[in-house]
Amino acid sequence: MAEFVMPALGADMSAGTLLGWRKRPGDTVARGDIIADVHTDKADVEVEVFTSGVVEKLLVGPGEKVPVGTPLAVILEDGKAAPVLPPSVAVEAAHILASPSAKALAAELGVDLASVRGSGPKGRIQRRDVEQAAKAAGPPPAPPAPAPRPAPAPVEPEGAEAAMRRAIAAAMARSKREIPHFYLSETIDLSRTMGWLAQENLARPVQDRLLHGVLLLKAVALGLREVPELNATWQGEEVVPSDAIHLGVAIFLRGGGLVAPALHDADGQTLNELMRSFRDLVSRARAGRLRSSEMTDPTITVTSLGERGTESVSPIIFPPQVAIIGFGRLVERPWVSEGQILPCPLVTATLAADHRVTDGHRAAAFLTAVSRLLQEPEGL
Amino acid sequence: MTTDEIRDTVLRMLGEIAPEADLGEIEPDVDFREQLDLDSMDFLNFVIAVDEELGIGIPESDYPRVATLESFVAYLAERMGAPGVEAG
């Protein structure tokens, strides 16, 4: 391992400024090749290298002024194995220029900054350089799928997801500690609902197709008009009812994590509008582009584990809200309908409510309202 | 459009819905919704993408016939390969 140092290009030269490199790490150099351009007080000089081999690493970036003798690059001499540079030497060799955020990310992703080439001014390492280094160091890259559209939102950096996990944990713990939960559940026969939905979707273009989830949302919103106490927040020592109905919709992020941003004024939206805003909310949630008001405005939350969830779910209330309703998986079960036992599509709705704010009687009224609304889908 | 071209198009669209998924690993004859953890919203976006790009509107009743990658490609090939023949 040989070091290429700032040469003394004249008797009175004490320091030189690297103008630019002619070679990149990995390039082979032969004795006498021009490896860099250096500016001295007298002139700009093409500098040659005296060892043949392969450029291992560039230690100084363009524009940097360093004293004569300072190591500028490391050359792996021909015929020599590449011993691991003792870290002290590498680090002392050059002050590593990296942005604070890049340093923080490098620490999180376990990337050694000394091994990263900076793409910023004066060779400063930026986040993308660290991200690339991390990717390079990661598992063999998947075959690059051709992606004509702009690259989808980058994967949540590890740091942010851990932060989200911590935030959810804190909120759930506080909720369990402070809110006296009580639970009620109701199994709802969706025969007429799903029949109406199938007919409705047949008549609609694909773009306007409705998901049954939207019907659940609208039923909850309209149900809250009949039992408004559940549409409120707990502030300080008292419940503050909300005249607006903003449904927090639990959205599971790809690769883990959960957010429950608000669908504003859900009760006032038609099914078409609600479907469009629901689709928009999900895509923006997954792209990490939610507005702050969507995070702070929900007055109640609706959660559902989707097709591969369980039959019922007993959710925990998101403080400062005072209720949450969870819908289980749609299941086909024998069900007594007009005196006959028929296979019916059923969903179990479980309401968790804050006993400081309401009681079983009113909560039951809400669930029966939702059930009734779902069974008259035309009214949604 | 050959079945390979159809498969590439389908894979690309799936890549947009689940960017972090590893498309190379998809088992062709296992429900890809499960493999890629797609929920009903993802699948609807996927169906809409197919409709927008390939002009084929998949009715809900046909959803069971397009659960795996292979059956999806075959379904599309049939719908495209033999225009006029209504899919089952």
Next chain:
Amino acid sequence: MITTYREAVRAALREALESDPRVFLMGEDVGRYGGAFAVSLGLLEEFGPERVRDTPLSESAFVGAGIGAALAGLRPIVEVMTINFSLLALDQVVNNAAALRYMSGGQFSVPLVVRMATGGGRQLAAQHAHSLEVWYAHVPGIKAVAPATVADARGMLLSALKDPDPVFVFEHATLYPLEGELEENGLPLGRAAVRRGGTDVSLVTYGGSLWKTIDAADQLAGEGVDAEVIDLRSLRPLDLETILQSLAKTHRVVVVDEGWRTGSLAGEVGMQISEQGFDLLDWPPQRVCSVEVPMPYAKHLEDAALPSAERIAAVVREMLA
């Protein structure tokens, strides 16, 4: 309801005068002339000379009188025609309005609102184009806000009137004809607003510079750069939290401020970001401010001196190169 910035301010003035007998408007040519920027047009006829008072050109006296009237329980709105003339009243602002509450050990509040037009861009040359909001935002004891939209032109004035302490409202002179929606945004006076979401760079600005910053963001969008635009709305207090939330996403920030670069509000924002958002920075905080010259008259010179969408976009391109 679509209206103009000027009419939105007038709507707030009328609502305040109607709803609160303690409110009165005082300033140069606010009455018979209808306001130098026609903001108070018609208010004299509607509310009479007692509550819509034209004043002699005595900035120190009528700003001081505004403070005194506030001390005695009224809710005066003083209009200083432009920030350029407000320099004559700075003694009353800094030594009395801002200090009386503290100096008197909390015995007096000064619920005063002072409005003034600000900024350049209309070829009025050096003495009539100042953007010195930072001088006011520097002083503890007063608040400084800069409504940039039609909604804020009304909303922030009404919030200012509810504030028990002096609030200085800076209305950029080029904004008066701006058209927009008069809806309620319910944002507290001190909160910034994200006017355009984005993930690649945070453009922080206020007042008259908002719209050229949005133009820059639109230009950049065409080049695949997704810029977030934050409208500070309040210069004191400064909503650093909203800026840092954005920076946590974008890791790059440019502050756009029509004030001169040295000692500008942009400098203060950049410093607070460096103090509390250091680890989020992937690039040093950047500024686009007025070139440090007394504002020239010639249009091509003034345009070059003022921040512009092109200059903003250029800085962003450099940061993302």
Next chain:
Amino acid sequence: MSVREAAEAATSERKHALAQLKEMLRIRRFEEKAAELYSLGKIRGFLHLYIGEEAVAVGAMPALSEDDRIVATYRDHGHALARGLPPGALMAEMFGKASGCSRGRGGSMHFFDSSRRFYGGYAIVGGGLPIAVGLALADALQGKASITACFFGDGAVVEGEFHESMNLAALWKLPLLFLYENNLYAMGTGIERSQAQLDMELRARGYGVPAQAVDGMDVVAVEEATRRGAEAVRSGGGPQLVEFKTYRFRAHSMADPDLYRSKDEIEQWKLRDPIVFFEARLREKRLLDDASLAEVEAEVAAELDAAVAFAEAAPWEPLEDLERDVYTPAR
């Protein structure tokens, strides 16, 4: 007038006169004690003493009601005491204590008392004038009978704010009583070297403001002139100005070597010391004798000692409150 009425009049005149004398002595002794405490380092910063001008504050204040509003200058000890601010609170303020009339935030130049409508001392010469215009404007707009009295000196009358305030008050016919304390010197500059026109009555007429000048060393004359001025303002005729020709026996402030005036000029004025002048008058009218004077002095001394003790014992403001009262807490 019946004998009884005459007797009553005499006793009330005697009571009032003794009260006026006591007020002037309270100020004189307070200022002498302040100078002493300043030299001991208990009082810091700037200190501007009122010694020599007591007749102005003591004469003017009785003409102003509780509801009237008072604006003073940085030489505000006399005005504050005459308006009724407790000496203990003033002393504590100069000690920088939390029990000071401004919580230790203002110091000697900035005494405030909202309950007594005392809107403070102002260190910027002329800075209080626009405030006074505003206070008067508020009363006018609310149709209130109260008036605002604003004290200012010969330094202020050459400030722009004096011109703007006189014009605005006169233009809007505001209930404002301009009380001009002409003590001949603005710090080190005599009025002949700062004012092109010395006749304030003439200058005031330029704004259409009736003005009168009176001997500021004669507490009775000051009281009569101030009452006339106040009544005229109360009648709604707009602002009035009263000029008190007075003199300060001490330097501008503790730091002032007082080189700009001759010693004998000071001695000449001391011959017309407002307290000595008033005492002699009362003795002549048999309203005062050695015994009653000694009694007044004793009362004043006791009150002053209590004030200093109060200030010594008063607590400092806790540092955690440093940022309190910059803004009004949201209710």
